Amino acid sequence: MLTAACKFRNKSGLASTTRVMPFFLSTSATVTPLCPPPSPYPSPHFRLPYLPRRGLAFLAAAASPRTLPPTPRQAMASLATSTAAAAAAEVTHLSQRDAADIDEQLMGPLGFSVDQLMELAGLSVATAVAEVYKLSEHTRVLIICGPGNNGGDGLVAARHLYHFGYKPFVCYPKRTAKPLYSGLVTQLESLAIPFVPVEDLPQDLSGQYDIVIDAMFGFSFHGAPRPPFDDLIQMLVSLSVIGDSAKRPPIVSVDIPSGWHVEEGDVSGGGIKPDMLVSLTAPKLCAKKFTGPHHFLGGRFVPPPISSKYGLELPPYPGTSMCVRIGKVPSVDISSLRENYISPELLETQVMPNPFDQFRTWFDEAVTAGLREPNAMALTTVNKAGKPSSRMVLLKGVDKQGFVWYVKNHHFKQLSIHSNEPPKNLFLMPSLGLVQVHKLR
Numbered sequence: 308m309l310t311a312a313c314k315f316r317n318k319s320g321l322a323s324t325t326r327v328m329p330f331f332l333s334t335s336a337t338v339t340p341l342c343p344p345p346s347p348y349p350s351p352h353f354r355l356p357y358l359p360r361r362g363l364a365f366l367a368a369a370a371s372p373r374t375l376p377p378t379p380r381q382a383m384a385s386l387a388t389s390t391a392a393a394a395a396a397e398v399t400h401l402s403q404r405d406a407a408d409i410d411e412q413l414m415g416p417l418g419f420s421v422d423q424l425m426e427l428a429g430l431s432v433a434t435a436v437a438e439v440y441k442l443s444e445h446t447r448v449l450i451i452c453g454p455g456n457n458g459g460d461g462l463v464a465a466r467h468l469y470h471f472g473y474k475p476f477v478c479y480p481k482r483t484a485k486p487l488y489s490g491l492v493t494q495l496e497s498l499a500i501p502f503v504p505v506e507d508l509p510q511d512l513s514g515q516y517d518i519v520i521d522a523m524f525g526f527s528f529h530g531a532p533r534p535p536f537d538d539l540i541q542m543l544v545s546l547s548v549i550g551d552s553a554k555r556p557p558i559v560s561v562d563i564p565s566g567w568h569v570e571e572g573d574v575s576g577g578g579i580k581p582d583m584l585v586s587l588t589a590p591k592l593c594a595k596k597f598t599g600p601h602h603f604l605g606g607r608f609v610p611p612p613i614s615s616k617y618g619l620e621l622p623p624y625p626g627t628s629m630c631v632r633i634g635k636v637p638s639v640d641i642s643s644l645r646e647n648y649i650s651p652e653l654l655e656t657q658v659m660p661n662p663f664d665q666f667r668t669w670f671d672e673a674v675t676a677g678l679r680e681p682n683a684m685a686l687t688t689v690n691k692a693g694k695p696s697s698r699m700v701l702l703k704g705v706d707k708q709g710f711v712w713y714v715k716n717h718h719f720k721q722l723s724i725h726s727n728e729p730p731k732n733l734f735l736m737p738s739l740g741l742v743q744v745h746k747l748r
């Protein structure tokens with residue numbers, strides 16, 4: 308619980324600015340303790356991969372259903388103690404029979420239409436792809452669509468990816484003559500999305516596409532793949548044997564890696580090895596054999612009668628998201644993380660004379676741009692011995708008199724704000740190309 312606050316009051320105005328990022332504002336301030344309101348955590352946007360119920364047990368014990376949910380820190384602690392494999396194992400995996408049954412019930416007594424479910428499924432695929440493969444590095448997406456509903460999901464995903472800014476190409480060799488499918492094709496044609504005949508695909512897809520989406524077969528696949536899908540699957544197999552994932556487009560399989568047995572998985576061992584699998588409604592049994600780095604669940608439409616009838620244990624979807632990661636979060640090569648910071652020039656003459664007005668403008672832009680917790684700031688103080696220390700706090704207000712933030716009571720005692728060196732706060736607003744540092748007295 309949060310029990311103390313500081314208010315730094317401004318006494319003088321802008322002291323210095325720089326021409327380029329990072330941009331510095333210096334202000335002077337005094338300190339006035341305040342009584343804080345209760346903390347409204349957690350942020351609705353805070354996102355963690357699915358934690359199995361067992362992993363959350365101690366958190367559930369600590370909080371009654373009507374009390375505060377776990378703080379992000381508690382949730383992270385829980386995450387550290389739960390293995391990723393356990394997380395994946397706790398999710399229900401469906402047999403082929405149950406998957407088909409659920410489909411029938413959704414589109415029968417439960418009142419859904421196939422168009423609706425396909426739209427939601429395709430949207431889930433597109434959002435999951437966009438979550439993992441950023442537009443800045445993966446633009447050209449080849450979507451290979453099969454003759455059934457899995458192929459329909461691919462057509463829908465292509466449309467959403469187009470609207471997200473990607474450049475989709477569709478290979479749809481066995482078109483289905485039903486109005487649902489011809490409508491989806493017309494929609495893609497109206498966006499001038501190219502349809503690529505199988506014969507025009509290069510044998511090696513790695514030079515022409517940044518992502519390949521496998522929407523050939525879903526849970527109704529049986530037997531051995533027939534032409535032309537046998538060759539298409541082989542094309543993806545040869546792609547997945549290129550070891551260095553940086554040198555080839557990642558393969559994203561929709562619901563089932565095409566060619567895999569729906570329950571047994573890649574029985575021969577010579578099938579597609581997708582980098583990402585987007586399971587729909589619930590993972591099928593073959594998903595237990597998936598070893599790629601990104602496993603997502605989509606199809607946020609399962610009503611309680613289905614969950615209870617099939618005893619479905621599924622992760623909650625975060626916020627308004629159409630997809631949720633299942634299982635292990637891949638370990639990231641930190642050295643490969645990079646962003647091109649291309650910001651417009653910022654001149655001293657363009658900066659508002661009042662630093663608080665300038666702060667407010669940038670802060671509003673950060674909120675509008677959808678930054679997560681734009682009010683998070685690093686607060687740095689120096690104690691009497693000259694030792695600096697920093698901690699993250701949340702800004703709770705700003706006016707012409709200064710910045711207001713909250714810290715825990717015992718942290719407040721450690722702030723050392725009465726030392727000679729004034730505290731500083733720092734805001735990181737990367738999507739605006741901004742780092743703001745405020746020096747406070």
Ligand SMILES: NC(=O)C1=CN([C@@H]2O[C@H](COP(=O)(O)OP(=O)(O)OC[C@H]3O[C@@H](n4cnc5c(N)ncnc54)[C@H](OP(=O)(O)O)[C@@H]3O)[C@@H](O)[C@H]2O)[C@H](O)CC1
Pocket residue numbers: 409410413424425428453454455456457458459460523524525526527528529530531532533536561562563587588589606
């Ligand atoms: N409730 C949901 O989760 C929803 C999921 N959706 C998606 O729908 C698929 C399942 O769709 P379905 O049409 O039942 O099946 P498939 O897409 O797997 O494909 C069936 C077609 O494929 C042909 N087929 C089957 N095996 C082969 C093969 N070995 N070689 C070539 N062709 C094959 C089959 O033809 P047949 O003549 O053999 O019957 C069909 O033409 C699910 O996985 C999700 O992706 C929905 O979009 C929404 C609801």
Ligand SMILES: [K+]
Pocket residue numbers: 457521522523524525560561562563564565
């Ligand atoms: K597939």
